[in-house]
Amino acid sequence: MFDVLVYLYENYWRPDACPDHAQLTRKLSAMGFETDEIEEALTWLDGLANASESYATEQKADSLRVYTASEQEHLGEHGIGFISFLESAGVLPPPMREMVVDRATAIPGGPVDLEDLKIIVLMVFWSLGEEPDALILDELFVDEADRLIH
Template identity: 75%
Template sequence: MFEVLVYLYENYWRPDACPDHDQLTRKLSAVGFETDEIQEALVWLDGLAENAQAYAADQSSDSLRVYSTAEIDRLGEDSIGFVSFLESAGVLPPAMREMVIDRATAVGECPLALEDLKVIVLMVFWSLGEEPDALILDELFVAPEERLIH
């Protein structure tokens, strides 16, 4: 599923630039994605679209997030740490954080791989028509061992 999401991010600049589900399914199949993977991604994207609508209504600036045991098990320590890092850096407001957590818990993997969480964060920005700043893109795409220290 994550390969489909990355493909959509790279090929469609915003969600509304994507064709309808039937046409998108045909395009993704033609590129070589499996039907099950495509359907899983489309269902996941529908949930993301619902969250994006709710995001517009909830722009609260302060909140404290306490993770349930089930969320900790599902997300894993690395993913929760990364979400906390993005929050403390001021790039992931509470409503977006909740979108990330919702979409991360919608994935069947347990615990969620950090690389998959990074794709989810990227897709949340994409769904809202927002471009993360360059430093955040670096965090999302560049492996720590490949970073150059100046």
């Protein structure tokens, strides 16, 4: 599923630039993605669209997030730490944080892999038509082993 999401991010600048589900399914199938992977990704994206509508004005800027036991288990220590890092850096406001948590908990299994969580964060930005700044893109995509320390 995450390969499909990355493909969509790289090839469509916003969700409304994507063709309808039937045409997109055909295109993704032609690109070599499996049918179940495509269906799972499109269902997840539908949930993302619903989340963007419901969380848009629900949270105040100074709200505090307390994770439930099931969220802690599903996100894992590293996932919650990463979300907290993005919040403290000022790039993940509370409504976007809630979208990330919602979409991460929609992934079966757990805890969610940190690399998958980074894709979820990127897709939340994408769904809102926002471009994360260069430092956040670096955090989302550059492997820590490949980082140069100056």
